[in-house]
Amino acid sequence: MIRRIVAWLWPDTLAARVVLVLLAGLTLFHLGSIWLHQIGTDAALDTTQEEQLAEQIAAAARAISAQPADRRAGLAHALSTANLDLRWTAEPVLPAAPHNDHRIASLEARLGSLLAPDSVRQVRLGPTGSGDVVALFGPGSSHAIAGAIALADGTWLNLRVLRFASAAVSRHASLLSTTAMALGILIVGLFVVRNLNRPLRQFAEAANRVGAPGVPPAIMPEKGPREVRHAAQAFNRMQARIDRLITDRTQALAAVSHDLRTPIARLRLRAGFVDDAETQHAIDTDLDEMEAMIDATLAYLRGETESEPRRAADLAAILETLCDAAADAGHAVRWTGPRQARLVCRPVALKRAFANLIDNAVKYGGGAQVSLDADADTMTVGVEDDGPGIPEEALESVFEPFRRLEESRNRGSGGSGLGLTIARQVVEAHGGTLVLENRAGGGLAATVRLPRSLAAGDAVPC
CATH class of the missing domain: 1.10.287.130 (Signal transduction histidine kinase, dimerisation/phosphotransfer (DHp) domain)
Incomplete structure (x- = not known):
């Protein structure tokens, strides 16, 4: 089932296959480049945000530590922002507890290095799950970080901050740039593939001639x-x-x-x-x-x-002439068809082909019923007989050169074994088909279909 789906989706032309492979490769490259760009951008933003956050907290701690005790609570409130909430208290609201968050540990280490010259005794950072943190700051986001910084006089600067939050960075520009690049490569690829396929089309046209x-x-x-x-x-x-x-x-x-x-x-x-x-x-x-x-x-x-050049001829007249000649020779040949049917063809070659079919019907079927049906696109000629027919497995092999089901070559039924071969050769040279079928009631039916690709008034190629 999967193989059928793949075969159905796989294009038939070389150009389409090259374009499909190119498009698949560009799509994978496009997605991979976006993913790598996203990872790199996120890493750079996280590092920058971490540095800015650490510097903001360190500056606030220094400023509050430099103020008298009665002004520290108000200054902490004044220095708070939408992402950073500061509270000054006598005791820490975040207990000293180990954690395994490497991002929090990185921020904690960065704060420690920034505050070390200011004689800050301790820096604690951790999740906001503590009840004292919620009691002081109120309910908040689960993505927040709580912290406590011990000042030089033993009081604490408590903080709660959104986890590395910053202004949202739009990535539409990079996505648009990468998409434009992929579309440009695809357009250039289509142009290149078209030029590469041109010699193949020229080869096919030359080979057909x-x-x-x-x-x-x-x-x-x-x-x-x-x-x-x-x-x-x-x-x-x-x-x-x-x-x-x-x-x-x-x-x-x-x-x-x-x-x-x-x-x-x-x-x-x-x-x-x-x-x-x-x-x-x-x-x-x-x-x-x-x-x-x-x-x-x-x-x-x-x-x-x-x-023999192609020219406009009356196919109905050709067939009727052959049937009259066979009837004059004493054979049971019957003709039905229109009075006229114009076709651009090689009339001598077609006459020989239909003469072979009628001769076979007379020789092996005792007679022939010849009919012509013409429409706007196709002319269909039927030659039927009431003979024994042909075994189903031999309906195609009889078209092989010198192949005869009746092996004798006597004067009663002999022949060269080329009649059907020549007939199919002539019909296919006119772009048509010749098919043999056994009739349901007995006998053989030869059906010739010829395309009316040129009208009688059109220019006739030589």
Whole structure:
């Protein structure tokens, strides 16, 4: 469960991941710096307050000790403040008792050092829990400190003070400063990450154009950091090798096509001189099958390197023509669809793809029902038959090159095993999908979905 939550929260893009890590690091740094600043500020304030409080109490003790006895009580009251309450008495109200408060002990030691030259005999500090302290000063805060300072004549200056109290110090300025610094670093980080990701986006765009028909290769600019320059140089060299390989393969295919058709034509010519009509027919049939296999293989090998440009075509007319041709040949093929459906495509390639699907339906299903459904975004073509269908585990493997469920290659059911491969190749080159499904009532359904990304009146890329 935790792994699913982490996977859901973890961004998918590199830029988002870098920003998230940067933001997490800045947040931890921000909180840590505030905590350290708070600790340091509190420690400095406590030390300063302790020094000021000790000096204030020592000065009051000296002043009261210097006055006659009849004026000491009034002077103690006059020197009292909101945080420091002074009372002069003959006896101490705070009993001598040990305590383990190191802050009180520190203040006690500081007072002792300040009052030592004035012959102060004793300094007592402690919590305000004593009943005599409450009786003299009244109820007070639990955070207060009580004390008693023995003067030179044996009388006592009693005091009660808030524990290191001072005017509240606003920390909003430091918090605002640290927040502004974190936001500044985050903005700079976003800008840097965006610039670092730009070469990756350029690589992705250039890679998508490699081998695309009619699209010139994208040369990566060899600039930027050393690693980016090296990657761009390697990509450009790879692209040049791929382009040269495609060109060489295209030339080789043209040569093979010419060289194979020449002996087939000679054999067909010689078959015409055979006196036995049955033998002549058998030879012609074998040559037709050989030529069909060569055409299918060359069409598959050419793949997306074909130079056929995209143009506006009527897909409904293409499908209806294929269905009429199959029906004229004596096959049970039925067509349903609109009278017109304009699509920017490579019409020759699409015609070959749908011809393969209809031929498969006729060959293995005894007939075909071809339909076209067109909406604003997608054109859906269905080719259904009433044959035995395909095992569920083989619905994807039949698209592999030269893969045939029926292993024979006789004239009744033979073929090169490339029909479905070529059909899917052509459909995916148009940005569409080809899916095979077994029909509930028996038979096979081939569904082709083609996006209508360009309208008939738009500019047609080559």
